[in-house]
Amino acid sequence: MLKQWLSLLLLTFITSALLAAPPVQSPANYAPGDPQVCLGCHGATGMKPAAGILNTPHGKKGHPDSPMNKHGCQSCHGPSAQHLSQYVNGKPAKPTVTFNGDTTPVDAQNQSCLGCHENNARSHWDGSQHQFAGVSCTNCHQVHKSPDPVLFKETQKEVCFNCHQDKRAQMHKTSAHPLVDNLMTCTSCHNPHGSATESLLVKGSVNETCFQCHAEKRGPFLWEHPPVQENCSNCHQPHGSVHTPMLTSRGPWLCQQCHMAGFHPSTAYSGSGVPPNGAAQQMLSKDCLNCHVQVHGSNHPSGVRLTR
Numbered sequence: 001m002l003k004q005w006l007s008l009l010l011l012t013f014i015t016s017a018l019l020a021a022p023p024v025q026s027p028a029n030y031a032p033g034d035p036q037v038c039l040g041c042h043g044a045t046g047m048k049p050a051a052g053i054l055n056t057p058h059g060k061k062g063h064p065d066s067p068m069n070k071h072g073c074q075s076c077h078g079p080s081a082q083h084l085s086q087y088v089n090g091k092p093a094k095p096t097v098t099f100n101g102d103t104t105p106v107d108a109q110n111q112s113c114l115g116c117h118e119n120n121a122r123s124h125w126d127g128s129q130h131q132f133a134g135v136s137c138t139n140c141h142q143v144h145k146s147p148d149p150v151l152f153k154e155t156q157k158e159v160c161f162n163c164h165q166d167k168r169a170q171m172h173k174t175s176a177h178p179l180v181d182n183l184m185t186c187t188s189c190h191n192p193h194g195s196a197t198e199s200l201l202v203k204g205s206v207n208e209t210c211f212q213c214h215a216e217k218r219g220p221f222l223w224e225h226p227p228v229q230e231n232c233s234n235c236h237q238p239h240g241s242v243h244t245p246m247l248t249s250r251g252p253w254l255c256q257q258c259h260m261a262g263f264h265p266s267t268a269y270s271g272s273g274v275p276p277n278g279a280a281q282q283m284l285s286k287d288c289l290n291c292h293v294q295v296h297g298s299n300h301p302s303g304v305r306l307t308r
């Protein structure tokens with residue numbers, strides 16, 4: 001009993017000590033004279049230089065919603081009068097919003113940007129995989145620099161690879177989309193700010209995403225192949241594969257994942273089905289596709305078995 005009382009007392013003490021601490025972050029006052037006053041200390045050189053932002057879209061006054069037409073630097077860093085007037089341990093009190101350290105929670109950092117950008121491509125940010133995983137806008141964007149690498153095809157994927165290393169390896173496999181050549185990039189298929197689909201796809205489904213460029217696979221077909229209508233990734237690995245063309249596995253095993261019976265031998269074809277042990281047409285050359293050439297669907301009146 002005494003122990004419990006003591007710990008309660010200790011808890012009360014700690015809480016009141018916390019409450020009594022100076023409210024460094026809270027005073028919501030804008031420092032006047034921004035941005036000039038800020039640049040006085042954070043100019044082009046010297047301590048934590050910040051003038052670079054003046055050469056980016058955020059530093060220009062052209063757009064009515066530009067930070068420079070709002071509260072200057074404090075449009076992003078929050079009302080920060082305390083940073084100029086208060087000192088903590090001999091250093092200026094932090095601005096209300098900082099992006100580099102541990103002082104501002106990630107959601108609050110992101111809100112600072114979303115105040116101006118929660119539109120268009122960003123309208124699904126809340127609830128997206130990136131938001132949910134605590135990724136911040138500034139994990140991908142560098143706003144004090146121009147150009148911002150993530151906005152360009154040549155440099156974007158390197159930003160993604162910081163966290164999605166496996167995709168770099170896949171991109172280099174024998175059969176892959178031309179990402180290495182910068183003809184495509186991650187945002188050809190993904191919206192990193194969130195989307196209405198799983199896997200942050202730019203369109204409403206995997207297939208709709210692929211049809212942007214492979215429209216001929218959409219059909220309609222007289223004889224459809226159900227797994228194609230369902231999801232291209234039943235058979236394809238969009239990030240790259242060792243099985244040309246980007247197949248999830250090699251034929252005939254690809255087909256045999258779903259087709260084990262039928263009028264053909266219903267056993268799984270294996271390596272013994274090649275010479276000298278007897279050649280099965282289902283193993284050689286294009287295996288099942290020797291005969292079933294129209295694997296995405298057929299428009300031939302007698303193409304019911306996808307053979308023409």
Ligand code: HEC
Nearest residue numbers: 031034037038040041073074077080091092095098100101
């Ligand atoms: C009198 C000089 C001075 C002025 C004026 C000044 N700062 Fe600072 N600022 C500093 C110092 C010193 C630091 C480094 C503090 C530290 O190391 O904790 C700093 C740090 C910062 C940081 C980095 C904080 C962090 O932890 O990442 C930001 C952001 C910042 N200032 C923004 C501003 C803004 C916005 C203004 C204008 C409203 C401004 N500063 C005006 C001196 C100044």
Ligand code: HEC
Nearest residue numbers: 035038039042048050058067073076099138141142143144
């Ligand atoms: C569009 C939002 C935005 C505006 C406007 C803005 N900043 Fe920043 N600032 C950031 C972000 C984000 C970072 C974190 C670094 C990065 O991602 O580029 C940052 C970082 C900083 C830092 C820390 C740099 C370091 O080396 O640790 C300072 C200092 C700073 N800003 C000062 C300023 C000053 C001064 C201005 C006005 C001239 C300003 N900022 C305007 C968003 C902004």
Ligand code: HEC
Nearest residue numbers: 057063065066067070075076112113116137138141143148
């Ligand atoms: C006060 C409003 C405001 C705030 C706050 C703001 N932005 Fe912007 N941002 C703009 C405007 C205006 C543009 C220019 C739009 C244009 O030119 O069409 C812009 C442009 C951009 C661009 C495109 C830059 C380019 O090179 O084309 C990116 C990326 C961006 N903002 C990210 C951010 C991030 C990240 C934050 C938070 C750290 C942020 N913004 C905070 C208003 C804001």
Ligand code: HEC
Nearest residue numbers: 110113114117125130135136137139140150151156187192
């Ligand atoms: C996972 C990386 C990532 C994160 C996190 C991210 N972005 Fe982006 N952002 C991008 C990429 C990539 C583009 C370029 C889109 C394209 O090319 O289609 C972009 C484009 C933009 C643009 C438009 C630039 C233009 O020229 O149209 C704005 C504005 C923007 N982002 C703001 C934000 C804001 C605000 C956040 C945080 C809520 C954020 N971004 C979080 C990767 C990211």
Ligand code: HEC
Nearest residue numbers: 157160164167177184185186188189190199206233238239
């Ligand atoms: C040709 C379109 C396309 C391109 C380009 C693409 N992706 Fe994907 N990505 C997809 C599809 C489709 C899925 C969903 C796969 C599924 O549902 O089976 C996916 C899933 C993912 C996933 C989640 C599942 C997994 O495999 O880990 C991540 C992470 C991912 N992509 C990252 C990236 C990155 C990073 C890049 C750029 C290097 C990229 N993607 C380029 C189409 C693409």
Ligand code: HEC
Nearest residue numbers: 129130133135139140159160162163186190192198199200
């Ligand atoms: C700061 C680290 C980080 C960066 C940078 C980053 N991501 Fe992510 N990404 C994550 C995390 C964490 C998740 C959620 C956990 C997971 O599914 O891996 C995620 C999830 C995803 C998913 C959905 C995965 C699924 O399972 O549905 C896709 C797609 C994706 N990221 C694409 C991208 C693209 C494209 C870029 C570059 C523009 C990028 N990411 C940059 C950390 C990052």
Ligand code: HEC
Nearest residue numbers: 177178184188189206209210212213214232236238245246
């Ligand atoms: C932005 C356009 C674009 C999107 C979206 C796209 N692709 Fe592609 N795809 C290409 C290009 C370009 C090639 C390379 C063609 C070449 O090398 O001749 C290609 C090649 C392929 C190939 C290999 C063709 C071959 O002959 O080796 C397959 C399979 C493929 N894509 C499947 C998909 C799937 C599945 C999706 C959806 C997840 C998809 N693609 C989304 C543009 C796209």
Ligand code: HEC
Nearest residue numbers: 207210211214217227228231232234235236245289295296
């Ligand atoms: C049942 C498995 C399967 C599904 C599902 C599937 N494909 Fe294919 N795909 C293949 C096979 C097998 C090949 C190789 C054809 C060949 O070698 O003649 C191929 C080849 C391709 C090619 C390159 C050659 C060509 O025909 O242009 C593209 C592009 C392609 N598929 C896109 C798609 C798209 C887009 C989808 C979704 C609408 C899809 N595939 C769904 C099995 C499939």
Ligand code: HEC
Nearest residue numbers: 225226227234254255257258259288289292295304305306
């Ligand atoms: C993800 C499962 C799946 C994969 C993988 C798959 N199929 Fe199919 N396939 C089906 C389904 C489901 C049907 C429709 C069966 C039905 O209507 O009874 C079908 C129908 C067919 C038909 C027409 C048969 C009929 O009864 O009308 C042929 C031929 C065929 N597939 C060949 C292939 C070939 C060749 C491959 C490999 C390139 C393949 N399939 C890969 C699921 C798959």
Ligand code: HEC
Nearest residue numbers: 252255256259261262263264281282287288290291292305
């Ligand atoms: C030598 C040519 C040839 C090869 C190789 C071949 N098939 Fe067939 N397959 C046919 C023909 C012809 C039919 C149609 C028979 C009919 O209509 O009675 C057929 C029918 C089918 C059917 C429908 C059977 C049913 O019971 O309704 C499926 C499923 C199928 N094939 C899958 C495959 C798969 C999977 C492979 C590879 C492992 C394969 N085929 C290899 C010629 C071939």
